[in-house]
Amino acid sequence: MFDGFDDALTERHVQAVWYDAALRPDGLRTSGGAEVRVADPGRWNLEAGPDFRDAVLEIGPERRRVRGDVEVHMRTSDWIAHGHANDPAYANVVAHVTWHPGPQTTAGYASLPRRCIHICLGDLLRTRPDFSPDEIDLAAYPYARLPSTPRPCETAFARSTDDALELLRIAGERRLDGKTRRLAALFVRRGDRAQVFYEEMMAAFGYKHNAAPFRALAQTIPWRDLPPRPEAADTALSCAAWLEVARRVPWHTANVRPNNSPGRRISAAAMLFAGALPGLLQRLGTCDFATRGGQRSAIEILRTAQPLGMRRAAAMLANVLIPFAMAEGRLSRAPEWIFPEELNSTARLMAFRILGRDHNPALYSGNGLLIQGLLHIHRTCCLAVHPDCSECPLVRQHAATCASPAYTETPPTSSEPSG
Numbered sequence: 001m002f003d004g005f006d007d008a009l010t011e012r013h014v015q016a017v018w019y020d021a022a023l024r025p026d027g028l029r030t031s032g033g034a035e036v037r038v039a040d041p042g043r044w045n046l047e048a049g050p051d052f053r054d055a056v057l058e059i060g061p062e063r064r065r066v067r068g069d070v071e072v073h074m075r076t077s078d079w080i081a082h083g084h085a086n087d088p089a090y091a092n093v094v095a096h097v098t099w100h101p102g103p104q105t106t107a108g109y110a111s112l113p114r115r116c117i118h119i120c121l122g123d124l125l126r127t128r129p130d131f132s133p134d135e136i137d138l139a140a141y142p143y144a145r146l147p148s149t150p151r152p153c154e155t156a157f158a159r160s161t162d163d164a165l166e167l168l169r170i171a172g173e174r175r176l177d178g179k180t181r182r183l184a185a186l187f188v189r190r191g192d193r194a195q196v197f198y199e200e201m202m203a204a205f206g207y208k209h210n211a212a213p214f215r216a217l218a219q220t221i222p223w224r225d226l227p228p229r230p231e232a233a234d235t236a237l238s239c240a241a242w243l244e245v246a247r248r249v250p251w252h253t254a255n256v257r258p259n260n261s262p263g264r265r266i267s268a269a270a271m272l273f274a275g276a277l278p279g280l281l282q283r284l285g286t287c288d289f290a291t292r293g294g295q296r297s298a299i300e301i302l303r304t305a306q307p308l309g310m311r312r313a314a315a316m317l318a319n320v321l322i323p324f325a326m327a328e329g330r331l332s333r334a335p336e337w338i339f340p341e342e343l344n345s346t347a348r349l350m351a352f353r354i355l356g357r358d359h360n361p362a363l364y365s366g367n368g369l370l371i372q373g374l375l376h377i378h379r380t381c382c383l384a385v386h387p388d389c390s391e392c393p394l395v396r397q398h399a400a401t402c403a404s405p406a407y408t409e410t411p412p413t414s415s416e417p418s419g
């Protein structure tokens with residue numbers, strides 16, 4: 001009887017309903033009948049993997065708290081049809097949210113991760129006279145529709161652009177200082193700086209999703225064991241990647257653009273490093289990263305060795321070359337300006353949180369140090385204390401001092417992502 005209504009709906013509508021407290025109905029229950037309260041719907045994931053990350057739900061009368069990912073579909077059968085049942089990227093899904101109620105087959109239930117619940121939204125919304133899919137502005141999600149109230153960081157910083165930029169600058173320095181400390185510790189542990197550089201650069205070649213297997217690959221074939229000719233190095237790395245590394249650290253290949261596929265990146269890494277690492281380090285060692293000219297020279301050195309996009313080379317500059325130079329003592333502190341890397345979804349999300357929906361991205365997109373700051377705040381504040389933000393060190397410090405510099409939180413010293 002509701003076919004016409006349901007036909008107007010897409011999976012993106014259901015995602016918007018899940019994400020937006022103003023649209024999400026009260027009275028959610030699991031398909032088994034237990035009450036569900038959404039403390040946080042999670043971060044809208046614009047990359048491969050589950051639709052929402054780090055959701056917090058309270059289940060049952062005892063309000064049992066669970067934290068994990070959420071996957072949204074139109075139908076329960078889509079879980080298997082979309083191939084999630086055997087995909088480790090979906091192992092942390094704690095709620096499968098659908099529009100239609102079922103039928104939910106026994107096989108479908110069995111294929112969900114062990115503690116995953118199922119929630120049907122359609123049954124609660126079809127009969128509500130105030131709900132119309134036509135009135136959902138899908139283009140507004142996710143950036144324009146943050147959790148129903150502005151985040152406290154926006155309240156604290158969006159009014160003063162100077163304060164906000166100072167915050168990002170300090171946070172960017174903290175992030176690079178953390179990377180520097182980690183590299184310095186690796187110098188001691190490995191006893192081979194070239195190997196440390198090679199591992200960090202390989203992790204950067206893996207981008208966000210394949211940083212771990214690329215790092216494992218660099219440890220499986222250390223730079224000293226790389227064949228000196230690029231073609232032979234490519235073959236050796238490729239064989240090790242699929243025959244050895246893949247057994248320990250899975251490669252992420254779903255939804256990866258062809259240019260970013262692990263195979264292409266391995267070939268590019270072989271071209272850069274085969275028989276060339278000491279010379280490459282020597283040439284990079286002559287670049288003064290404190291200056292724009294020095295940074296541009298370093299980017300060109302990377303790009304002439306093998307085809308690499310300007311923005312990707314800039315990401316390697318910020319995440320590897322500059323911290324490496326700081327760890328070696330060639331650079332005393334983070335440069336005030338860093339050649340900007342591409343804004344990823346995390347940086348954009350943080351900018352919307354801190355600066356509000358109407359801000360001008362040009363404020364930070366032209367300086368890689370500020371982009372590093374956005375990433376650092378996300379990692380050290382949002383991931384740690386979201387959803388209610390009440391424990392956010394950034395906001396507490398600002399409230400305590402109401403003056404710049406407002407941000408003295410200390411970052412973690414290990415496991416910093418490369419990108």
Ligand code: SF4
Pocket residue numbers: 151152153154353354377381382383385386388389392393394395
């Ligand atoms: S946790 Fe993140 S979103 Fe919340 S106030 Fe802190 S920086 Fe802002």
